[in-house]
Amino acid sequence: MIAMQYSFTLPADYDMEIIDRRIRDKGPAMNGFPQLGFKAFLSARQGEYGSRENLYAPFYLWDQPEGASSFICGPGFAALSDAFGRPRIRHWIVWHAHVSPDLAAARFADSEHLAIEPHASLSDLRQQEVDLAKQATRDSHALACIVAFDPYDWATVRFGLHAEAPPASNTNQIYRVGHLARG
Template identity: 55%
Template sequence: MMAMQYSFVLPADYDMEIIDRRIRDKGHLLDGFPHLRFKAYLFADRKDGDIGSYENLYAPFYLWDAPEGADRFLSGPGFEAVSRDFGRPGVATWIGWHAELGKDLTRARYASRDIRPIRPYCDLQAQRSEAAESARNSLSDPKAVACVTAFDPTSWKSLRFCLWQSPPDRESEETQLYRVGYVALP
């Protein structure tokens, strides 16, 4: 399992309706994409009081069953189009630890993403177990729709990404909150 995200920081005066329209028009195109568990079309509008973003963002998040799906997408016309329209972004990738997916991901309206450093020389297996347990427990919150935990061994950082039906509580100052415009499914 592999998680992936790229993000575009848009100008402060950017018309976010353009992003909303792009998601409405193109979101369904990834439904049924090979090896895709889900793609959450995420955005943050700095004028949105529910999420309190400092920047306007367009930041899709993907969960893949296998890296072949990510390769096929990044080499394909969809990523070529977004790169042409916004510039080729750096793509963050994480090795999946655990994904706890609720019954209906299309209920997601918000997302939260926390990236934290992994302490040097910590017990990585214990950290993975704790992250998986935390993800499993997250769906006991009635607002929660899904939770993914993963890590990046290049930067030694962990990821906790969750989908929510209503605005979540911010776990820390570093928590990035988003709105969900659409969720593409297998």
């Protein structure tokens, strides 16, 4: 499994209804995409739930890397690149993925990116992150809880999908879920 996300920062005065309409129009096309665990079509509005920016930032969980490759090389991503420019795509190797059968109830998402300290035991860190993800799933009733790492930048991502807005903090970004596609 791999996780990936790209993000477009939009101007403060950008009409976010344009993004909402894009999600409504284009989101269903990803339903049934081969090797896709899920794609959460995410947006954030400046000043809402602690967001400092207007964002369009889809998050993907792929069952196989070939699915991600097929998507990135396909017409949907080409159309996105034509509309917004080709984004840098962050991607991570998944350490843990809990996805609830009730995933369709997700209305909010949050993500937190953390640097991995130099010389940290990756084995210990992986176990700690998996344990935290399992605890977060139980405590918050998260509909999805993903923890993954990037061995290039030595960073982890914690990502969750929720029916209710999670609490904002100085370290997490909260999004609205406009559409949730399943493979």
